[in-house]
């Protein structure tokens with residue numbers, strides 16, 4: 001239906017019908033296997049990187065293919081590892097963050113339980129720019145919203161609005177003078193230093209042989225771990241969010257304007 005059997009998405013060879021698309025992570029051409037014919041080894045069609053350019057669709061880029069997380073998940077990623085040069089793909093990451101920063105903020109709130117304020121967004125954006133986050137070796141177009149906060153340094157939780165009930169409870173019980181005030185903000189009466197941060201970004205394969213990426217979320221009180229959880233990147237959710245028309249989004253201009261100012 002989507003290709004209407006027309007080029008550049010479709011090519012008829014003697015006995016075969018080839019269907020093409022573009023890899024969402026590296027922008028190389030991919031061939032869709034098992035679209036019309038049921039496969040013996042799996043009941044789902046899947047995409048395989050195609051090592052030639054397809055006119056009108058995508059140019060094959062070997063370097064991009066070799067660093068594609070969907071083709072080659074990286075087991076050992078270091079937070080400080082940067083790509084040596086900025087190509088179109090890294091520029092696209094910056095552009096996607098700018099255009100969809102309201103949804104990046106929404107996602108952050110969803111998986112961390114902490115409300116993203118313009119002030120926090122500004123701190124994270126400054127850090128991302130200073131750290132050249134778009135060149136992070138484990139970054140791609142599909143994981144940009146997670147990598148964006150992953151690369152941020154530890155941030156104080158004092159005065160932040162907490163949405164997640166479990167985190168609210170931990171902060172009230174495990175921080176000696178900690179409580180949640182009537183506005184839902186975390187406060188302390190004492191001197192405890194409470195921070196949140198992210199670590200251990202990992203890429204691997206899921207049981208379905210898809211890419212699976214995770215990172216760990218930590219909350220510490222005076223350097224003692226009081227809360228942690230593993231966050232699995234949900235690419236489909238991010239795609240759905242960025243395909244939501246602007247007028248239907250919860251957060252609007254404030255965040256996108258901030259992102260344009262720092263990343264533009």
Ligand SMILES: [Zn+2]
Pocket residue numbers: 023024025026027028049065068069070071
């Ligand atoms: Zn790829």
